[in-house]
Amino acid sequence: MTRPEIQTKDLHKSFGDNEVxxxxxxxxxxxxxxxxxxxSGSGKSTLLRCVNLLEEPTKGQVFVGGTEITDPDxxxxxxxxxxxxxxxxxxxxxxxxVTENLTLPQRRVLKRDKAEAARVAAENLARVGLAEKADxxxxxxxxGQQQRxxxxxxxxxxxxxxxxxEPTSAxxxxxxxxxxxxxxxxxxxxxxMMVVTHEMTFAREVADRVVFMDGxxxxxxxxxxxxxGSPSHExxxxxxxxxxxxxxxxxxxxxxxxxxxx
Amino acid sequence: MTGTGTSDTGTSEPGTQVPVRKQxxxxxxxxxxxxxxxxxxxxxxxxxxxxxxxxxxxxxxxxQADLAERMFPExxxxxxxxxxxxxxxxxxxxxxxxxVVALMRLSSVGPYRWVAGIYIEIFRxxxxxxxxxxxxxxxxxxxxxxEIPGGTYGxxxxxxxxxxxxxxxxxxxxxxxxxxxxxMEAARSLGFSHARAMVSIIIPxxxxxVIPPLTNELVLLFxxxxxxxxxxxxxxxxxxxxxxRDLASQxxxxxxxxxxxxxxxxxxxxxxxxxxxxxxxxxxxxx
Ligand SMILES: Nc1ncnc2c1ncn2[C@@H]1O[C@H](COP(=O)(O)OP(=O)(O)OP(=O)(O)O)[C@@H](O)[C@H]1O
Ligand SMILES: [Mg+2]
Numbered sequence: 001m002t003r004p005e006i007q008t009k010d011l012h013k014s015f016g017d018n019e020v021x022x023x024x025x026x027x028x029x030x031x032x033x034x035x036x037x038x039x040s041g042s043g044k045s046t047l048l049r050c051v052n053l054l055e056e057p058t059k060g061q062v063f064v065g066g067t068e069i070t071d072p073d074x075x076x077x078x079x080x081x082x083x084x085x086x087x088x089x090x091x092x093x094x095x096x097x098v099t100e101n102l103t104l105p106q107r108r109v110l111k112r113d114k115a116e117a118a119r120v121a122a123e124n125l126a127r128v129g130l131a132e133k134a135d136x137x138x139x140x141x142x143x144g145q146q147q148r149x150x151x152x153x154x155x156x157x158x159x160x161x162x163x164x165x166e167p168t169s170a171x172x173x174x175x176x177x178x179x180x181x182x183x184x185x186x187x188x189x190x191x192x193m194m195v196v197t198h199e200m201t202f203a204r205e206v207a208d209r210v211v212f213m214d215g216x217x218x219x220x221x222x223x224x225x226x227x228x229g230s231p232s233h234e235x236x237x238x239x240x241x242x243x244x245x246x247x248x249x250x251x252x253x254x255x256x257x258x259x260x261x262x
Numbered sequence: 263m264t265g266t267g268t269s270d271t272g273t274s275e276p277g278t279q280v281p282v283r284k285q286x287x288x289x290x291x292x293x294x295x296x297x298x299x300x301x302x303x304x305x306x307x308x309x310x311x312x313x314x315x316x317x318x319x320x321x322x323x324x325x326q327a328d329l330a331e332r333m334f335p336e337x338x339x340x341x342x343x344x345x346x347x348x349x350x351x352x353x354x355x356x357x358x359x360x361x362v363v364a365l366m367r368l369s370s371v372g373p374y375r376w377v378a379g380i381y382i383e384i385f386r387x388x389x390x391x392x393x394x395x396x397x398x399x400x401x402x403x404x405x406x407x408x409e410i411p412g413g414t415y416g417x418x419x420x421x422x423x424x425x426x427x428x429x430x431x432x433x434x435x436x437x438x439x440x441x442x443x444x445x446m447e448a449a450r451s452l453g454f455s456h457a458r459a460m461v462s463i464i465i466p467x468x469x470x471x472v473i474p475p476l477t478n479e480l481v482l483l484f485x486x487x488x489x490x491x492x493x494x495x496x497x498x499x500x501x502x503x504x505x506x507r508d509l510a511s512q513x514x515x516x517x518x519x520x521x522x523x524x525x526x527x528x529x530x531x532x533x534x535x536x537x538x539x540x541x542x543x544x545x546x547x548x549x
Binding site for chain 2 (some may be wrong): 085091092095104110
């Protein structure tokens with residue numbers, strides 16, 4: 001592998017006494033799509049947020065595009081321009097129209113002129129299939145449309161890396177497909193992507209690699225078919241069985257607990 | 263175990279109910295009696311007032327048409343105009359200062375937070391009148407030779423601004439904190455600096471939230487502008503309250519006070535209506 005686009009070295013993060021990340025070493029190459037899976041509270045979001053320093057790591061280093069962003073002397077705002085982030089709750093700016101959501105950051109942060117910002121905005125809205133919503137306000141859009149606008153907003157900044165934190169978890173099931181289609185398109189275009197998701201079909205078909213986290217460490221990682229298809233760790237198997245067949249897993253869990261109390 | 267326990271109390275509940283006894287008044291009767299009593303008291307009070315009041319004297323004191331007529335157009339072109347000028351300049355100064363104090367209150371730098379906190383506590387705790395006296399009397403005495411720019415207008419803007427900034431700072435701070443955390447995170451992830459995100463993303467949203475309470479503050483300031491009375495103003499600088507009082511003492515009649523009062527209501531009642539409309543709209547938007 002050539003120089004990794006994203007790299008973490010012995011990454012630790014604690015909130016008070018709660019040690020959420022306990023030494024994460026991860027490398028993501030240029031153009032690679034990595035899906036991060038794991039149970040709730042395992043630290044997936046925290047890891048993602050450490051990669052663009054929305055959370056400050058307690059210990060360890062993070063490199064993006066070869067720059068150490070955990071270096072206190074680095075201009076974090078400049079680094080963040082190269083890293084797009086998509087949130088579970090979309091976080092569109094509700095007081096701005098769809099187009100303004102895309103143009104304001106370009107104008108204020110990248111200092112692009114009005115015409116160029118508008119051109120890039122229109123281009124990216126078309127890419128996510130929402131050209132006709134250019135003048136709408138976010139509140140008038142469906143969740144799926146809002147999330148696609150949020151992706152377009154991040155893309156308009158011309159990022160080299162995209163981070164996704166459960167981008168489809170807040171969506172009605174019938175709207176998930178549109179968002180995943182946009183992400184699949186990005187992956188096909190060669191974008192470097194780190195995706196926290198519970199969408200196992202997406203992980204299987206699109207990811208180059210799947211990382212399974214639990215308790216603040218990477219338990220196992222590898223090709224999707226290997227990690228999802230034939231996991232080598234019991235914790236991975238347990239997690240996947242609950243995810244893929246929740247109804248059955250519940251019975252197992254109750255039986256498990258009853259066994260312990262006896 | 264616990265399961266059977268709860269179901270036990272559940273079944274025993276109907277048995278503990280006291281049987282309805284037909285004694286005393288029913289709920290419907292009680293409501294009727296209560297309402298009847300309230301109307302009776304109201305009618306009695308209005309009747310007592312009508313009988314005891316000296317209507318001729320009252321009309322003579324408060325409603326002399328020719329006296330009221332003489333106040334126009336000056337009461338509008340001079341007094342109301344000055345009241346509005348004082349209020350608006352005080353509001354603008356208070357808004358700017360309040361914004362700064364609110365941002366200091368939210369700063370990560372300790373001393374800024376303390377200074378802002380102390381400012382808010384002091385100026386919310388003092389009567390507005392005292393601040394007017396302070397600006398009008400104490401400042402010129404303490405710093406002889408220094409002139410507050412803008413003369414009386416500057417002094418009023420300063421006094422009203424100092425008073426309202428404390429309230430507005432707290433309102434604006436609450437507004438900023440009401441903007442969801444995800445907005446700042448989204449802005450930062452796009453490469454906005456903290457300051458630029460505040461200005462471009464957070465504060466515009468916070469202002470939408472605080473427009474109704476700020477309009478309310480404008481109404482309060484409109485009334486407080488009457489304290490200019492204590493600064494000592496020239497004839498040209500008189501506002502509604504001073505204008506009404508001067509004429510009342512000249513003519514030994516209260517009609518000018520009544521007319522001045524109506525001029526205040528001319529502005530405060532519609533503004534109050536606007537505030538309630540804005541609040542209702544904001545309430546709907548959050549649903
Ligand atoms: N800002 C914070 N302050 C304190 N504790 C936090 C904070 N953010 C996260 N945590 C804690 O860190 C742990 C991991 O949280 P994280 O959000 O990274 O998990 P996750 O794997 O993304 O879970 P989920 O699937 O529910 O999103 C949790 O125990 C959470 O309570
Ligand atoms: Mg999460």
